[in-house]
Amino acid sequence: MIKVVIIGSGNVAQHLIKVMQIAANVNLVQVFARNKESVLHLITEDKITSDYNAIKEADVYIISVSDNAIAEVAENLPFQNRLVVHTSGTSELSVLDAKNRKGVFYPLQTFSKSKEIDFTSIPICLEAENGEDFKTLQSLSQNISEKVFAISSEQRKSLHVAAVFVCNFVNHMYTIGNQICEEHNVPFEVLQPLIMETAQKISTLKPEDAQTGPALRNDTKTINKHLEFLQNLDYQELYKLLTQSIQNVKKL
């Protein structure tokens, strides 16, 4: 059994609290939360603490707090030479206090509080300072997910930028599509199959080769019609820039 303490009560922490309790070979010893109430629906009260000095012994301490708070939390830990990891895609290994053995346990997924998640298909990106700690994180991860990757701080940085494009920015495209539909009384569900097909397509095709549409065809008639149609100046500007960028990729 790998003994785990989770420090944090946010979105990611909450999902981790859930999955660590049902995972085989994992013992969620304790949760540290400044506000106990926030995790009471997930774990029994005797396993929650708000006192750094009451944190129990474990094989892995998972700090799952906002990026800005990681360093402070790591510093506050009243022990040393234990394996302490964070769950951030953006923070470097070095933000963790050097008094403990550092690592990263980064589940690459968008977590919404309201939506259940199947952890088995979530890639978990791991980093550690030495082979033994890496193995511990690997065993832990393999009890949760089928997709475990060794990803360095440098690689993680690029992965996070890429994730902003394929997840956050993609979702913003959905938001714009939905707004256009709402404004014109078209049910957004009409676009759902297209959205799924677009996402599925790139599991077999390179995204570059899957590109279609007026920008790629340089169909200026349609492009101008669309620009005229868009009342929102933000979206007009985005349409122009994205069209240009698709055409620049094509030229390469």
Next chain:
Amino acid sequence: MIKVVIIGSGNVAQHLIKVMQIAANVNLVQVFARNKESVLHLITEDKITSDYNAIKEADVYIISVSDNAIAEVAENLPFQNRLVVHTSGTSELSVLDAKNRKGVFYPLQTFSKSKEIDFTSIPICLEAENGEDFKTLQSLSQNISEKVFAISSEQRKSLHVAAVFVCNFVNHMYTIGNQICEEHNVPFEVLQPLIMETAQKISTLKPEDAQTGPALRNDTKTINKHLEFLQNLDYQELYKLLTQSIQNVKKL
């Protein structure tokens, strides 16, 4: 039985020829193709013609050709007062010749020749000039798909702009993500589950409510790191504009 003639031999036409032959209550009477060879693998020769004057009687004539050719084909039809529809998302109803009763039968999906498609989940957007013709198109469509919508020319225009955002521009985000991964030796497959989850999420959540990431959190530290990371000036500019646009939506 609804008698149908399909005019055209391109991508969409070929998919329609296949599905109309297996659909219940649909009789695909004939296919008009300038080049017979192009559809011989789909339907027996006696049902193919290249001669406008040999076109048989039917309840619905489906013109499935490129946008530029629709008007000419509709004009060439040697009959009048019959129901003639096109399959385009961008062309208006009015491009069809007024000598016949006009309509639109627009299956909203990206069609690749090489990829089999399950028509039952493809939304079919219908428009007609009168109630009776609409009913005919509706009966026809319901034999093919479970998702049939009444969509006016005006609505279809907005749908097409929305589709550019949720399909073409989304795919460009995938292209950028893939490029970043390739440049930093990270397997793009790490991002696949995130991509699928992001697409699936909005079938139950409003895209606005599904938004996550540094832009939404106004996490300027991360945003600046990412901008510094991006070498490509196009992508830097896109990152800025998309971040700004996400924050503008949030403010509303």
